[in-house]
Amino acid sequence: MDVILGLTTKDAVIVATSMAAVRGVSILKADDDKTRIVAPHTLVAYTGEAGDTVQFAEYVQANIQLHGIRNETELSPPAITSFVRSELAKSLRSRKPYQVNILIGGYDTATETPYLYWVDYLASRAQVPYAAHGYAAYYTLSLLDRWYKTDLSLEEGMKIMEMCVTELRTRLPIDFKGIQIKIIDRDGVRTA
Amino acid sequence: MADRYSFSLTTFSPSGKLVQIEYAFQAVNQGVTSLGIKASNGVVLATEKKSTSDLIDASSLSKISNITPDIGMVYSGMGPDFRVLVDKARKSSHTNYKRIYNEYPPTRILVQDVARTMQEATQSGGVRPYGVSLLVGGYDVDNGFSLYQVDPSGTYFPWKATAIGKGSTSAKTFLEKRWTEDLELEDAIHIALLTLKESVEGEMNGNTVEIGVIGPASDHLLGFEGVKNVPGPRFRKLSPREIDDRLDAL
Numbered sequence: 403m404d405v406i407l408g409l410t411t412k413d414a415v416i417v418a419t420s421m422a423a424v425r426g427v428s429i430l431k432a433d434d435d436k437t438r439i440v441a442p443h444t445l446v447a448y449t450g451e452a453g454d455t456v457q458f459a460e461y462v463q464a465n466i467q468l469h470g471i472r473n474e475t476e477l478s479p480p481a482i483t484s485f486v487r488s489e490l491a492k493s494l495r496s497r498k499p500y501q502v503n504i505l506i507g508g509y510d511t512a513t514e515t516p517y518l519y520w521v522d523y524l525a526s527r528a529q530v531p532y533a534a535h536g537y538a539a540y541y542t543l544s545l546l547d548r549w550y551k552t553d554l555s556l557e558e559g560m561k562i563m564e565m566c567v568t569e570l571r572t573r574l575p576i577d578f579k580g581i582q583i584k585i586i587d588r589d590g591v592r593t594a
Numbered sequence: 595m596a597d598r599y600s601f602s603l604t605t606f607s608p609s610g611k612l613v614q615i616e617y618a619f620q621a622v623n624q625g626v627t628s629l630g631i632k633a634s635n636g637v638v639l640a641t642e643k644k645s646t647s648d649l650i651d652a653s654s655l656s657k658i659s660n661i662t663p664d665i666g667m668v669y670s671g672m673g674p675d676f677r678v679l680v681d682k683a684r685k686s687s688h689t690n691y692k693r694i695y696n697e698y699p700p701t702r703i704l705v706q707d708v709a710r711t712m713q714e715a716t717q718s719g720g721v722r723p724y725g726v727s728l729l730v731g732g733y734d735v736d737n738g739f740s741l742y743q744v745d746p747s748g749t750y751f752p753w754k755a756t757a758i759g760k761g762s763t764s765a766k767t768f769l770e771k772r773w774t775e776d777l778e779l780e781d782a783i784h785i786a787l788l789t790l791k792e793s794v795e796g797e798m799n800g801n802t803v804e805i806g807v808i809g810p811a812s813d814h815l816l817g818f819e820g821v822k823n824v825p826g827p828r829f830r831k832l833s834p835r836e837i838d839d840r841l842d843a844l
Binding site (some may be wrong): 473475478479480481482484485488512513 | 597686693696697700702703706735736
């Protein structure tokens with residue numbers, strides 16, 4: 403029931419994640435961050451099997467940070483996504499694959515373009531203008547199809563995101579304890 | 595063979611030198627001159643194609659090779675050692691980079707990889723150092739055009755312009771006088787030919803001189819057309835005709 407959404411605007415990517423961490427019949431915390439910053443201009447949001455999610459996200463984070471330290475350079479969002487996808491592909495034919503679905507939001511400083519990728523546990527990858535994983539997709543994709551246009555300003559993007567969150571609050575049967583917004587642009591990753 | 599030669603053949607002398615590497619440098623300095631020049635909009639690599647006989651089919655031999663579509667390499671020293679390094683660099687650019695990140699490595703990272711290979715030959719069992727110095731020219735989005743030299747020891751340096759091999763000292767002095775910050779690619783090719791002329795012993799024409807250029811993307815060299823967002827390679831070799839035209843203009 404975790405919510406992760408993504409949306410690209412003209413110069414930025416907006417990533418929204420729900421804040422409830424649920425195990426069984428209890429809510430463990432209401433301020434859970436379902437993202438990891440893997441590079442100065444790239445964020446990975448995750449959802450899926452408990453444990454696999456954080457382990458895989460932190461594995462990606464460690465590898466990308468090591469690359470940055472060794473080579474004194476930042477990998478572009480497409481390059482990072484290729485790495486993430488190839489690791490999931492390797493995991494898929496192992497004894498116990500990582501059951502993690504991911505959204506990668508990044509800003510390529512070299513070409514000054516925002517990128518959003520939808521990647522799932524089967525190692526599919528799609529570059530998309532907007533995305534969602536899980537049940538949230540059933541409700542939000544239709545709104546995004548209706549209201550999204552190219553070259554949105556940040557405020558317009560945030561308004562569309564608000565519409566999506568309102569819809570989820572109305573229609574999802576569980577309280578997901580609100581949404582945390584992350585914005586990725588030329589200045590890096592920040593919380594809205 | 596590996597267990598009988600698990601000790602390195604490159605060992606320190608009492609004065610603290612690695613004599614095998616010094617000897618490798620000798621092999622490089624006996625080799626034909628090669629040079630590289632970085633311009634504001636490209637890199638030129640040039641070398642003489644010295645043949646021992648007029649019966650040799652010069653067109654079948656290639657001393658300047660591309661490693662990725664945007665990176666090229668030339669050498670001074672032992673040709674066979676160069677071939678091995680080219681093959682390793684080409685393979686490594688795929689297995690250690692492109693097959694992970696789906697893009698070709700930037701120049702510096704490829705150079706570091708080649709340098710590591712050459713260093714390993716100075717500290718491993720049963721092998722000798724590579725008898726070549728390399729000049730690697732390339733382009734990548736983050737760093738633009740760059741030129742690197744790699745030595746038999748595994749050291750690598752970035753250069754604005756340099757020469758290696760037999761006539762390298764005088765060639766470097768020549769280049770020092772002529773290199774400027776705002777050189778364009780055509781000027782750099784012109785200077786490269788002038789510099790080579792000083793060290794070439796025989797005739798200098800499109801068949802005895804090889805020039806490689808890393809410049810603007812050449813979409814016509816892709817081998818296909820009609821696919822969007824696929825830039826052509828930046829590395830290309832000048833044909834003998836193109837070289838002759840420029841030699842006439844000298």
